[in-house]
Amino acid sequence: LMAIAPSAQGAEVLASWNEGEAKQSIVRFVESVSKEGSADFVPVPERIAVFDNDGTLWGEQPMYFQLLFALDRVKALAPQHPEWNTQDPFASLLKGDVKAALAGGEHAILEVVMAAHSGMTTDEFEKIVRDWFASAKHPKTGKPYTEMIYQPMLELLDYLRANGFKTFIASGGGIEFVRVFSEQVYGIPPEQVIGSSGKMKFELKGDQMVLNKLPEVDFIDDKAGKPVAIQKHIGRRPIAAFGNSDGDLQMLQWTCSGPGPHFCLYVHHTDGEREWAYDRQSSIGRLDKGLDAAADSGWTVVDMEKDWNRVFAFEK
Amino acid sequence: LMAIAPSAQGAEVLASWNEGEAKQSIVRFVESVSKEGSADFVPVPERIAVFDNDGTLWGEQPMYFQLLFALDRVKALAPQHPEWNTQDPFASLLKGDVKAALAGGEHAILEVVMAAHSGMTTDEFEKIVRDWFASAKHPKTGKPYTEMIYQPMLELLDYLRANGFKTFIASGGGIEFVRVFSEQVYGIPPEQVIGSSGKMKFELKGDQMVLNKLPEVDFIDDKAGKPVAIQKHIGRRPIAAFGNSDGDLQMLQWTCSGPGPHFCLYVHHTDGEREWAYDRQSSIGRLDKGLDAAADSGWTVVDMEKDWNRVFAFEK
Ligand SMILES: [Ca+2]
Ligand SMILES: [Ca+2]
Structure with missing residues (x-):
């Protein structure tokens, strides 16, 4: 009876997941590491799970949402930059030709x-992003971007946390961009968000100490950068990792070559009806080497069309 | 009656603190931000406290403990580096002349x-540091370094956490060095440790994926670097900051120029009997500009001799 109870919990919490190997592999892993006395038991402080964001927790088509934010931001800033009217990529962009830009x-x-x-402080940037999220709509669904979240992945985050996991985001996207919505949308506080970053400078602005965001890349949290950034921020090897593209491959390799129990999962975008279908040939979220590695290593691959009975919460 | 209860709790938890303005200022602040309905109430997720390590949570004399580790390590590695016998600083060091080195x-x-x-992986480094802590002894007290911890600061960490604070270390010392003992000694898990760091590379070693530590500085978490590193790791401005030297000044400025309630504290090393007495002229842990800033800004300055009835737990 004791052995059945947690499984039932998992089934209940993971309501948007269809029965099948993907869901079963998750429940099996979580039960094995969280059951006291189990051979695979892992103490709570070591139950670290890392999630990619774009294409893993929320959508990334027709292009990365952060890039759509940047395009909107350039348009808003254009009046202060007359030189952009003749300089690409800005000129094409302002003429409405995103593809050329x-x-x-x-x-x-x-x-x-x-x-x-x-060109702004961290506080100013947070407000700019917050305001954008409050009004911007996804070009296909017409929904706010903060609703373009995969409901099954939200349930997975909850399920892991209910079983003592600490959940982190390790995104190729901008760390300060993701932090604006991660706590409200995913229940992941800013200190558990890892991402790409620009350099910052601590300085006086008027009579205030501020952190100014500089136009210089500090760190790109993608590919072999992901394990490095995870070590920098967490200082401990995760035991579970979730991604959707070749950019996550090294994060999954790092997690699933650990000495103890571990779990790696790829979200495979197979649902052209409810979402988008793309993998080996896509310029956004390409999943090619990752698919091969998953097959070789026995990682879980989620078939969105088959494994999820609901993609977005706004669906019936 | 309600107003007295939390104060009594603070008094009990902070047993190694003498009655006085330093202790009172701590209790006043913690009560004001954690009492529901108080004008200064701060929601739990925003109760972020950052602590310097060397000279704030543990000792730093006769020199930084991490430097003593490095000196021991060089001696241990010397047989593999015959060239060190003729190259300073190694040659002097190996002759036992630390000062010349x-x-x-x-x-x-x-x-x-x-x-x-x-020149080793992150896993190997962790083991090296762990082994060193298991055998190395402080040159003056003869105690393991993990006992050279200020008991009043341990109580302060507990008191803050009991009142909903999340406690972080922001050390000028090495992030991977501090992480080895921070969880066991301070109750601060590795993901809540910020520090200086070297670059790392994710690569194959034999048939294992590893993170190799490179001989290249990545980030120095000192002075104006502290607010930057805090923003990178936490993504939120702390409301309380604790330091002991001019290297912490910008961290305290950043914390105490925030828009809401905030608290800044300097530990002033005034106890030449039980610990060490040093400030404006010291090459280690110099506290000069910081003392002036504290006076100007009304920050709390702990007089170790007067304000602490016990410095180390191993004292009677
Ligand atoms: Ca992705
Ligand atoms: Ca210090």
């Missing part, structure tokens, strides 16, 4: 992102 | 620290 690739994207994410 | 100043110290803190 981003044709410059990573360099163009970085220029847009830097323009949107520096 | 460190005469080269910051550069010499950095060379010794890098030799001791890189």
